[in-house]
Amino acid sequence: xxxxxxxxxxxxxxxxxxxxxxxxxxxxxxxxxxGYRLENxxxxxxxxxETFFIVSxxxxxxxAAALDYGVLHGLRAVQLPGGGxxxx
Numbered sequence: 020x021x022x023x024x025x026x027x028x029x030x031x032x033x034x035x036x037x038x039x040x041x042x043x044x045x046x047x048x049x050x051x052x053x054g055y056r057l058e059n060x061x062x063x064x065x066x067x068x069e070t071f072f073i074v075s076x077x078x079x080x081x082x083a084a085a086l087d088y089g090v091l092h093g094l095r096a097v098q099l100p101g102g103g104x105x106x107x
Contacts, residue, residue, distance in 0.1 A: 072105075 053059070074094070076087040095106040 074090065076090065078084060078087060091106060095104050097105045099105065099107075
């Protein structure tokens with residue numbers, strides 16, 4: 020009986036820990052002239068805006084870093100008709 024109560028107490032604590040979240044304050048103003056925005060990106064020499072995509076990588080551990088590396092390696096392996104790769 021005691022082990023059942025302690026298991027129920029532990030389960031309750033674990034579930035309660037997942038129920039909290041931080042509230043972010045609202046933005047006062049937005050600066051559309053800065054930041055990572057498509058309009059702010061320049062097309063460099065040898066590049067065109069025909070094939071353009073954004074890759075966002077995140078994570079915080081060894082598995083996430085390995086996945087990110089695999090994605091970048093795969094992008095480098097795809098050859099484009101102009102001679103470059105998707106990673107370029």
